[in-house]
Amino acid sequence: DIETYELAILEIIKSGYEVVRVSSWAKPTNIQIQGFVDYSNSGFRSDRNDLLLMSKCEFVVSTNSGVDELATIYRKPVYILNFLPIGDFRLSKLRPYIFPKGLIDAKSKSPLTKEKIVDLNLWKANSTYQYAEKNVEVINLSAEELELGMREVIKIHKNRGKVNISNSEN
Numbered sequence: 124d125i126e127t128y129e130l131a132i133l134e135i136i137k138s139g140y141e142v143v144r145v146s147s148w149a150k151p152t153n154i155q156i157q158g159f160v161d162y163s164n165s166g167f168r169s170d171r172n173d174l175l176l177m178s179k180c181e182f183v184v185s186t187n188s189g190v191d192e193l194a195t196i197y198r199k200p201v202y203i204l205n206f207l208p209i210g211d212f213r214l215s216k217l218r219p220y221i222f223p224k225g226l227i228d229a230k231s232k233s234p235l236t237k238e239k240i241v242d243l244n245l246w247k248a249n250s251t252y253q254y255a256e257k258n259v260e261v262i263n264l265s266a267e268e269l270e271l272g273m274r275e276v277i278k279i280h281k282n283r284g285k286v287n288i289s290n291s292e293n
Contacts, residue, residue: 129266131266131270131273135273140277144161145163150164170237184201187207202220202276205223206221226261227238228261235259237240239282245259
């Protein structure tokens with residue numbers, strides 16, 4: 124749901140960037156923010172223009188929907204939000220920064236540890252059925268978590284991919 128990403132979109136725009144939504148199947152949005160373009164629902168959307176946009180963008184924020192692979196072709200940094208499966212590794216020099224969905228035990232409502240994900244053989248699960256049959260709920264990042272993730276993305280991007288771990292807001 125693109126509306127869940129509105130705070131994250133605002134965070135990107137506040138940082139001096141413009142946001143162009145790229146997709147061949149996206150539903151129209153009600154988001155009306157200066158600096159945001161719903162290109163995916165415009166008359167200009169085409170495979171050729173998708174390629175052109177990816178070649179010209181500075182970085183890509185994706186949900187692992189496939190269009191991010193075009194960014195990799197053009198060696199653009201990719202940041203993936205609401206990512207699954209956990210074990211989908213990219214073997215590129217331009218590894219994406221990943222913000223995964225949450226996985227919780229449906230009975231206890233506690234988050235799954237990495238070890239539990241491996242024990243349940245969910246590290247490569249790619250359908251909601253595979254999670255459901257193991258009594259695991261998939262939790263999308265909230266609008267606030269997406270906004271926080273976008274702050275991190277912008278810090279990482281402006282730092283040229285170098286992650287600075289600290290408690291400061293720099």
